[in-house]
Amino acid sequence: MSGKQAILGRIREALAHPSHPEVRTLAGNGERDVEKARAFMPPGGETVEERLQNFARLSEVLKVELVLVPDLEAAKESLNAMREVEGWTRIASHHHDLSDRLVTGLQPDLLWTDDQPGIDALERCEVGISVCEALIAQTGSILVTGKGCGGRALSVLPPHHVVLATRDQLLPDLYAGYEHLRKTYGDSLPSFISFITGASRTGDIERILVLGAHGPKRLTVVLIG
Amino acid sequence: MNKKTHSDELLVIKVRHPALHFLTSLLMTTPLSKFKSDTTESTVDVDHRLWMQAALHGYEDKRGGVETTFGDFEEAKKTAAAIKWEAIENLGTLLESFSDKLESRGTKVCWASNGKEAVDYILQVCRDHGTQKIIKSKCMTTEEIHLNPALQAEGMEVVESDLGEFIVQLREEEPFHFVFPAMHLKRDKISAIFEEKLGTEPSSDPEELTMIARNLMRRKYCEADIGISGANFGVADTGMISITENEGNARLTTSLPKVHIAVMGIEKVIPNMEDLSVLLPLLGTAGAGQWMTAYNSMIGGPRQPGEVDGPEEFHVVLVDNHRTRLLADPEQRDALRCIRCGACLNVCPIFKNIGGHSYGTTYQGPIGSVITPHLRGLQSYKHLSYSSSLCGACTDTCPVKIDLHHHLLRNRRDAVREKGGRMERFCFRQFAQVMSHPKLYRGSEGLMRLGAKLWSPLEGKKADPLKAWTSTRTLPSPAPKSFHRQWREQRGGDS
Incomplete structure (x- = not known):
């Protein structure tokens, strides 16, 4: 008998005895309506303005640098300014309509993850610039996937992650984020999906917050529109 | 006094079980005698207790602040409880669909009835790849099945990448709290162990200490042959594991090495991806007082066609290890809903005073006292059910509404019923x-x-x-x- 059959058999046997009514009433009396539960969670915002406000407020708490720019031209200028101030010499990104337009030309020599440059080359980059699937106003999160945002490593290996996003990508809450994923990818979801909420952090030493535990020390969102 | 308690305990055992007495006198320890001597030791250190209590209060305070941002925190808890309840009551069906989905995208799924089967499977995968170096991200299930010693016995290097886990690994001790493994250590002790084991300069700056680990670990991620992680949830309808973490170490562990093995208890499965929209914020809020933990990542397979990176191989090891025994208890199976947020430890007056090491279990605090007797034997761990003031703070704080303090009473009753004097x-x-x-x-x-x-x-x-x-x-x-x-x-x- 395989391990699978053995475990499933034990589960069937165990569940043959229905749960004790007292425990059921004490502990299992909620309703599993996740859509309805959106109202119980922190609010995301009805309008785009409200969402932006929430996202901006949370970004501040989470120490995410939010750069609001009116258009692509301004976004390009702000990336150029960052490159100057931080002295980026090695920049990694990936091909996508938005990144192609903004990142190309930032540096004569760019590392594109689409070319599969390998871990060591990516590790030497000072910054990873990627697009995102969506922004979540409710939690201040950035939704990325391995398929749509340059792979698994681009947004976590370089010490600075810059996210390029447009205003219409601001979704109210996590629930809307999952809806968006289903709509975009249907049955073939990417093998990697992540909600990034702030830069990498730890409080493992005396509960003192330190940014950049293993992932990026800095997280910047350039929001266009 | 310490010794007296010790010998008293052995005396009782001698009267009942001469054979067991012989064994225990050789080892000089049973879970109960160890518990007694450890708690006696930990409770006399008043400074440490105060320090620990201040830290735990910190988590509680932060949580209080975040709770108020919810539309209705109590209702959110009810929904979370209902999600996990449904999952437990349909465990078999959900696990099958979870595993089928994973396999359809090239993941290898192992169903391990006990710790040994899980360890054997993982060892075999490691051998097949000629593994020398392994990077791990935090996973309590691997502590439960004693994976690290088994890998090390075969000459493989195993490095825990979570900062707290790394610190306790260097100190060769168990995690103190299953969410905050090194919360009992002040910076001087951390600096000292780094100095001793890594040869670094002493420092009293938490940031400097963190960077020591960061720089060391960067090399480890790139060199590792295999990455081993846990899973906080297993999403049945999409066939994905979900990992919650702050440091990014789990993302690196699961992204860079060529092979990724995820180890998860069978009770972690949930019906739908959307359920996470309730569970993830509650997990972050309940334990650590965060809106959301920094990285909540889902992994549904090895690198897929059209993707630029990711492991070539992905294994999911589903571990029973007596969870079905707990499932068979119609009164206490709701304890399987636990999402390991650690909130019940933070509020527990017993945990606050005796600390995590005294429990002598993988899972400390109220939830540990409830489930350990089921996982490791009622008679050996029944004393944990008595180390409770029955104040009910754990039950109140639990985000999935597990009836914790009543379960302690039920364990007491069952222990006496089974073998009362x-x-x-x-x-x-x-x-x-x-x-x-x-x-x-x-x-x-x-x-x-x-x-x-x-x-x-x-x-x-x-x-x-x-x-x-x-x-x-x-x-x-x-x-x-x-x-x-x-x-x-x-x-x-x-x-």
Whole structure:
């Protein structure tokens, strides 16, 4: 008998005895309506303005640098300014309509993850610039996937992650984020999906917050529109 | 005093089980005797207790602030409880769909009935790849099945990448708290262990200390042959594991090495991806007081066609290891809903005073006291059910509404029912008689006062029959007049 059959058999046997009514009433009396539960969670915002406000407020708490720019031209200028101030010499990104337009030309020599440059080359980059699937106003999160945002490593290996996003990508809450994923990818979801909420952090030493535990020390969102 | 408690315990065992006594006298330790000596040791260190309590209060305070941002935190908890409840009641179906989905995208799924099967499978995968170096991100299930020693015994290097786990790994000790493994250590101790084991300069700056680990670990991620992680949830309908973390170490562990193995308990499965929209914020809020933990990542397979990176191989090891035994208990199976947020530890007056190491279990605190007897044997771990003030703070704080403190009572009852002493049963029968007959009760009051008078010269002496109690506590003397009598005297008899 395989391990699978053995475990499933034990589960069937165990569940043959229905749960004790007292425990059921004490502990299992909620309703599993996740859509309805959106109202119980922190609010995301009805309008785009409200969402932006929430996202901006949370970004501040989470120490995410939010750069609001009116258009692509301004976004390009702000990336150029960052490159100057931080002295980026090695920049990694990936091909996508938005990144192609903004990142190309930032540096004569760019590392594109689409070319599969390998871990060591990516590790030497000072910054990873990627697009995102969506922004979540409710939690201040950035939704990325391995398929749509340059792979698994681009947004976590370089010490600075810059996210390029447009205003219409601001979704109210996590629930809307999952809806968006289903709509975009249907049955073939990417093998990697992540909600990034702030830069990498730890409080493992005396509960003192330190940014950049293993992932990026800095997280910047350039929001266009 | 320490030693006395120790030998008292062995004496009791000697009377009942000569064979067991022989074994324990060789080892000089049982879970109970170890618990007694460890708690005696940990509770005398008042400074450490205060420090620990301040830290745990910090988490509670932060949580309080975040709770208020919810539309309705109590209702959110109810929904979370309902999600996990449904998952547990449909565990078989959900696990099958979870595993089928994973396999359809090239993941290898192992169903391990116990720790040994899980360890054997992982060892085999490692051998097949000629593995020398392994990077791990935090996973309590691997602690439960003692994976690291097994890998190290085959000459493989295993590095824990979570900062807290890395620190306790260097110190060769167990995690103190299953969410905050190194919360018991002040920076000087951390600096000292880094200096000793890594040869780094001493530092009193948490940021500098963190960067030591960061720089070391960067090399480890790139060199590792295999990455091993846990899973906080297993999403049945999309066939994905979900990992919650702050540091990014789990993302690196699961992204860079060529092979990724995820180890998860069978109870982690949930029905739908959308369920995470409730569970993830609650997990972050309940344990650490965060809106959301920094990285909540889902992994649904090895690198897929059209993707630029990710492991070539992905294994998911589903571990039963007596979870089905807990599932078979119709009264306590709701304990399988636990999402390991650690909130019940943070509020527990026992945990706050004895600390995590005293439990001697993989899972500490109230949830550990509830489930360990099921996972490792009721009789060996029943003492944990008594290390509770039954205040119910754990039940109140639990984001998935597990009936924790009542389960401790149920474990006590089951332990006695299974193997209660004859004397204990006799005493309780007498007690019940007295308590249900007012005349008997009133009569016994006089007897008690007389008993107390006769006993008082023996207090604290060798011959004191109540020594077990009085060695650490004062026995209150009975009131000269009962409430009943005072009432009658003051109200002139209209009782």
